[in-house]
Amino acid sequence: MKCNEIRERFVDLLYDEKGTPSASPELRDHLRSCASCQQELAELKDLQVTLKVWKDERPIRPIVIPHAEPAYRRMRFPVWHALRYAAIAALVALAFLGISNADIRWDQNGFSFRTSLLPKTAAKPLPAPDYYTKEEMLEVVNRVTADSQAFNLMMIQRAMKTMEQENGADLRFVVNKLKESRNKN
Amino acid sequence: MIRRFLKGDEQAFTELVRQWETKVFNLAWRYLGNREDAQDVVQETFLSVFKSAKNLRDPDSFPTWLYRITLNHCRSRWRRRSPDLSLDDPLQCDEGGEKELTFSMATRSDQSDALQTRDLIRKALMGLSDEHRSAIILKEYLGLNLEEVARVMDCPLSTAKSRLYHGLRGVQRNLVRIGIRA
Numbered sequence: 567m568k569c570n571e572i573r574e575r576f577v578d579l580l581y582d583e584k585g586t587p588s589a590s591p592e593l594r595d596h597l598r599s600c601a602s603c604q605q606e607l608a609e610l611k612d613l614q615v616t617l618k619v620w621k622d623e624r625p626i627r628p629i630v631i632p633h634a635e636p637a638y639r640r641m642r643f644p645v646w647h648a649l650r651y652a653a654i655a656a657l658v659a660l661a662f663l664g665i666s667n668a669d670i671r672w673d674q675n676g677f678s679f680r681t682s683l684l685p686k687t688a689a690k691p692l693p694a695p696d697y698y699t700k701e702e703m704l705e706v707v708n709r710v711t712a713d714s715q716a717f718n719l720m721m722i723q724r725a726m727k728t729m730e731q732e733n734g735a736d737l738r739f740v741v742n743k744l745k746e747s748r749n750k751n
Numbered sequence: 752m753i754r755r756f757l758k759g760d761e762q763a764f765t766e767l768v769r770q771w772e773t774k775v776f777n778l779a780w781r782y783l784g785n786r787e788d789a790q791d792v793v794q795e796t797f798l799s800v801f802k803s804a805k806n807l808r809d810p811d812s813f814p815t816w817l818y819r820i821t822l823n824h825c826r827s828r829w830r831r832r833s834p835d836l837s838l839d840d841p842l843q844c845d846e847g848g849e850k851e852l853t854f855s856m857a858t859r860s861d862q863s864d865a866l867q868t869r870d871l872i873r874k875a876l877m878g879l880s881d882e883h884r885s886a887i888i889l890k891e892y893l894g895l896n897l898e899e900v901a902r903v904m905d906c907p908l909s910t911a912k913s914r915l916y917h918g919l920r921g922v923q924r925n926l927v928r929i930g931i932r933a
Binding site: 573574575576577578580581610611613614616617618619620621622623624625626627628630631 | 764765768772773774777780781782786787789790793794797828844850858865868872873887889891895896897913915916919920922926
């Protein structure tokens with residue numbers, strides 16, 4: 567083995583600790599035969615003794631012991647942090663509502679929320695009303711009575727009374743009946 | 752004691768400081784070559800220990816962890832100043848106390864020799880790189896075994912041995928250059 571390779575392993579001989587790889591037989595054999603390596607190892611051992619001249623000393627001043635902050639200052643999530651995040655979230659929400667041109671309603675029909683971000687659906691045609699409005703009813707009655715005879719008029723009157731008694735009566739039934747009687751006539 | 756400290760016992764931390772402050776101080780002193788800087792590093796180290804104790808997973812590895820924090824603070828302080836120590840600087844006993852050598856009495860010659868040797872060793876260590884100097888101090892002065900040196904320096908065992916060997920050779924060369932033989 568070459569001296570340069572051997573010398574890096576002098577640490578094993580200098581310290582020879584339990585648990586670390588001890589000096590190999592090759593290393594010891596080389597040392598027995600190489601005066602130069604023997605001298606270097608001896609010098610390193612002398613150096614270890616010299617280094618020990620520098621003795622330990624105590625610190626020049628006592629150490630200041632830090633103390634933990636009081637509990638009220640150690641809150642993991644202080645209230646003001648929560649308020650700050652809540653304010654930021656509210657601002658973001660308001661900005662979104664403004665940008666998206668939101669339309670929020672809460673009335674007798676319930677709650678509705680629309681934004682211009684969502685595609686507008688085509689308005690569905692309203693279904694034909696099941697019932698005539700008051701004005702439509704009056705118009706129908708007027709038309710019917712305009713060209714009907716007294717018998718039909720009586721029927722109309724009876725129908726009107728019935729409607730007064732029964733809310734939500736289907737006026738179309740009445741109108742159809744009138745038409746039938748008119749056709750018969 | 753370490754486990755008590757990790758559970759939040761402040762009295763245990765005080766005892767921990769008293770137990771370890773000398774070792775930490777001497778590690779910093781030998782690394783930086785200056786007592787005042789070393790004192791500051793000790794204070795900074797224990798403040799870091801106090802703040803980051805929750806990061807220590809294994810209480811048994813406290814010494815390794817403590818020395819690693821100390822060396823980190825030493826390196827920070829070293830970088831902040833200009834460590835351009837020339838080995839040809841006039842010999843100073845006790846960092847500027849040349850008076851001590853001048854007025855030393857005959858009966859104190861051994862002591863002054865020791866102080867002089869210490870100062871030469873300090874200068875020789877200052878001339879090493881961070882890795883070599885750290886390895887020497889951890890092994891020769893703190894008495895760690897080679898495995899522990901490798902853990903503190905966060906390197907393989909073979910690398911720690913190599914740094915130790917080259918550190919010893921570097922100190923030897925520097926001492927010869929200054930004019931003292933090991």
